[in-house]
Amino acid sequence: MDGLPGPRVPADRTEILANGHGDQMRKHRSFKALLTAQLPKLVLSPSLIAVFVGVYLFICWTAAISFSSSKMVPKFDFVGLEQYVRLWSTPRWITAVENLFVFTMLFLAITIALGLFIAILLDQRVRAEGVLRAIYLYPMALSFIVTGTAWKWILNPSLGVQKVVNDLGWQGFVFDWITRPEFAIYCVVIAAVWQSTGFAMAIFLAGLRGIDNSIIKAAQIEGAGMARIYLSIIVPMLRPAFLSVIVLLSYISIKSFDLVLALTNAGPGSATEMPSTFMFSATFRRNQMGVGAASAMMMLMTVAAIIIPYLYSELKEDRDGH
Amino acid sequence: MATDRQPGRRSHMIGRVFIYGSLLGLAAFYLMPLWVMVATSLKSLDEIYAGSFIGVPEKVTFEAWVKAWGTACIGTKCDGLKPYFVNSLVMVIPAVVLSSGIGAINGYVLTKWRFKGANVVFGLLLFGCFLPFQAVLLPMAQILGWLGLAGTIPGLVLVHTVYGIAFTTLFFRNYFVTIPDELTKAAQIDGAGFFRIFFSIMLPAALPIIVVSCIWQFTQIWNDFLFGVSFTAGDSSPVTVALNNIVNVTMGRKQYNVDMASAMIAAIPTLVVYVVAGRYFVRGLTAGAVKG
Numbered sequence: 001m002d003g004l005p006g007p008r009v010p011a012d013r014t015e016i017l018a019n020g021h022g023d024q025m026r027k028h029r030s031f032k033a034l035l036t037a038q039l040p041k042l043v044l045s046p047s048l049i050a051v052f053v054g055v056y057l058f059i060c061w062t063a064a065i066s067f068s069s070s071k072m073v074p075k076f077d078f079v080g081l082e083q084y085v086r087l088w089s090t091p092r093w094i095t096a097v098e099n100l101f102v103f104t105m106l107f108l109a110i111t112i113a114l115g116l117f118i119a120i121l122l123d124q125r126v127r128a129e130g131v132l133r134a135i136y137l138y139p140m141a142l143s144f145i146v147t148g149t150a151w152k153w154i155l156n157p158s159l160g161v162q163k164v165v166n167d168l169g170w171q172g173f174v175f176d177w178i179t180r181p182e183f184a185i186y187c188v189v190i191a192a193v194w195q196s197t198g199f200a201m202a203i204f205l206a207g208l209r210g211i212d213n214s215i216i217k218a219a220q221i222e223g224a225g226m227a228r229i230y231l232s233i234i235v236p237m238l239r240p241a242f243l244s245v246i247v248l249l250s251y252i253s254i255k256s257f258d259l260v261l262a263l264t265n266a267g268p269g270s271a272t273e274m275p276s277t278f279m280f281s282a283t284f285r286r287n288q289m290g291v292g293a294a295s296a297m298m299m300l301m302t303v304a305a306i307i308i309p310y311l312y313s314e315l316k317e318d319r320d321g322h
Numbered sequence: 323m324a325t326d327r328q329p330g331r332r333s334h335m336i337g338r339v340f341i342y343g344s345l346l347g348l349a350a351f352y353l354m355p356l357w358v359m360v361a362t363s364l365k366s367l368d369e370i371y372a373g374s375f376i377g378v379p380e381k382v383t384f385e386a387w388v389k390a391w392g393t394a395c396i397g398t399k400c401d402g403l404k405p406y407f408v409n410s411l412v413m414v415i416p417a418v419v420l421s422s423g424i425g426a427i428n429g430y431v432l433t434k435w436r437f438k439g440a441n442v443v444f445g446l447l448l449f450g451c452f453l454p455f456q457a458v459l460l461p462m463a464q465i466l467g468w469l470g471l472a473g474t475i476p477g478l479v480l481v482h483t484v485y486g487i488a489f490t491t492l493f494f495r496n497y498f499v500t501i502p503d504e505l506t507k508a509a510q511i512d513g514a515g516f517f518r519i520f521f522s523i524m525l526p527a528a529l530p531i532i533v534v535s536c537i538w539q540f541t542q543i544w545n546d547f548l549f550g551v552s553f554t555a556g557d558s559s560p561v562t563v564a565l566n567n568i569v570n571v572t573m574g575r576k577q578y579n580v581d582m583a584s585a586m587i588a589a590i591p592t593l594v595v596y597v598v599a600g601r602y603f604v605r606g607l608t609a610g611a612v613k614g
Binding site: 025036039040043044047050051052054055056057058059061062065074086114117118121122126132134135136138139140141142143144145146147149150151152153154159160161163164167194197198199202204206237251254257258261262264266275276279280283284289292293295296297299300303304305306307308311315 | 355445484
């Protein structure tokens, strides 16, 4: 522009210059504006990509392996549902699924009952509530490996609870579940309940604290007893808390891996095999990568069937202005 | 909600006795395993085999702790838990900082710089909180191999950061939603940019949730076993994996006192965090369940 030849009227020149400059300015500004406008997304994108690769792409990858004939190394051929058929005809997997079912039912029922019971008691204006709450909840801060190690020692019949009761004088007392295939799964339930009750308690307590006192007063004036008030008024009002606890405990039980490994190592034999331990040993110990991937997909689908409707309802309520 | 009925004093007394009796009995049940771990770890092996598992140690000895820390055998090496404890520390610190930092900025973008589809993005991210990790173990092992991070601490840091982002984003997003948009809008009009607003308005206001996020991530990552056992072997294992290996040694007379001392060593960091900042831990725990 500076090299413009020929005589020019200064006004024009300045105009042109101004225009040119303006163009550059606008370009500069628009780039900056674009950057400013896109900066948030730009900042968000690396971690989003990482999560989408790490979660969704990897899930597809595992799915692909579950449809392939992979054994020791991943292969990307296609054998249809062969690995799923093989999975469901493996007795060990059937045991794992049955165990998961029994475990989840008992674990949920006991944890919820106990958690709700403690929450209701704590809600009766007790002294030292903070200390008691901390005691019920500290197991949640522990690793499942630590929990498993401690309970393995407590449940061990030759030196643990059984021996203590025997030494106290009850010679016939037997508590050897951990060594007996048909009972060992209940040991896993005991340890898991011990670890997770505090969590259920915390959520129920938050729910109870959110209930309006006047409702109870009104019911009392009508002459209802406390047990009745709790059963027919308060517990139904805790529905959202129940939903959260059920969903999150189910999720904990489906993925429980460390606890089983530390407590029983899936034994005696394969008596306490769970889907998570099955997946691990098939994939990393027995060179059945395809079967392992198929079992992982089964776990994923189970979790998704529980979690997605839950998340959907939570988000929907969110949008409705809660 | 609490009940303040004034019934007959007698039935009131009975009610109180029932309440405190139950609460104390249950407290004893929840404390028992911790007591057993501590007591056993302070006994000599002879006392353990002769006495009862629940009793007070007759002669307190720290032998088992010294052994668990420095000389217990894991595999063929006999250096105790110490190197693995250090591994866990080296893994947990960067992973906590990275995942919490990324979560903070994600939460900021998702609430204060909303764009079309932000809710869908958040929903997809949220599923990451509930991913059964078994579904990603195989590809992750492969990718870590390709990146040359298989069996290394940086590999574990990467894994924990990626899978921690979902939770940390949830924490910060739900917290930043409560900060009024007017605050950021006003700052924008005053000429503050994206990062300026983040660092001088959002972060200072986010202190409680930063604590919640760090504590949650610390507990999760320290206690992780699945990733540790899947992606590391031998020297680079975190402390949970080493603990499981110590306990599962089958040779010779079982050293329960060393097992329990090891379990305590692995448990102490998260227990200390819990005792010091339990309130924040509970908030993290219930964040996945209770909105807002």
